[in-house]
Amino acid sequence: xxxxxxxxxxxxxxxxxxxxxxxxxxxxxxxxxxxxxxxxxxxxxxxxxxxxxxxxxxxxxxxxxxxxxxxxxxxxxxxxxxxxxxxxxxxxxxxxxxxxxxxxxxxxxxxxxxxxxxxxxxxxxxxxxxxxxxxxxxxxxxxx
Numbered sequence: 577x578x579x580x581x582x583x584x585x586x587x588x589x590x591x592x593x594x595x596x597x598x599x600x601x602x603x604x605x606x607x608x609x610x611x612x613x614x615x616x617x618x619x620x621x622x623x624x625x626x627x628x629x630x631x632x633x634x635x636x637x638x639x640x641x642x643x644x645x646x647x648x649x650x651x652x653x654x655x656x657x658x659x660x661x662x663x664x665x666x667x668x669x670x671x672x673x674x675x676x677x678x679x680x681x682x683x684x685x686x687x688x689x690x691x692x693x694x695x696x697x698x699x700x701x702x703x704x705x706x707x708x709x710x711x712x713x714x715x716x717x718x719x720x
Contacts, residue, residue, distance in 0.1 A: 577654050578658060579651055579655045581625065581628065584621055585621050585624060585628075585630075586613065586672050587607060588603055588607065588618065588621045588625060589625065589630060589651075591603050591606050592625075592631060592642055592643065593648040597641040597642065597643045598641065599620060599639050599640070599641060599642070600615075600619050600639075600640065601639070603618050603622065603642070604618045604619075606701050622642060626642075627690075630642060630644065630645055630646060631643065631645060653698055659671075659696055663704060664706055664708050664712070664713040665707055665714055666704045666705075666706050666713075666715055667713075668704075676689075
């Protein structure tokens with residue numbers, strides 16, 4: 577699955593994910609002023625997300641309620657996988673390192689990552705093999 581949504585659509589999804597169901601008015605109130613988006617812009621973003629299959633709607637009285645058709649964590653997993661597929665496997669550690677250095681992590685987050693790394697280390701290869709096509713990366717291990 578490809579997560580083919582724009583940055584603006586992602587902002588809308590974050591509002592919907594944070595609220596089980598929501599109205600366009602709530603999304604407008606949440607994002608409109610902060611992002612300088614007009615109500616029609618937000619309604620267009622909501623419509624696109626429905627068309628793309630990320631949101632569903634149901635009518636309640638004279639308004640529509642929007643809810644996510646996908647779970648945020650699953651979308652984050654897919655987005656991460658899609659991103660990692662685009663880079664040389666020998667450079668994945670750079671992404672992990674950057675996240676650790678620049679992101680806010682709680683002590684419990686760090687403990688969880690440490691345990692995951694301990695388990696991963698048990699089956700990790702000594703060297704990662706580059707699978708890029710010749711000319712796609714500067715990896716000396718495969719392309720000389």
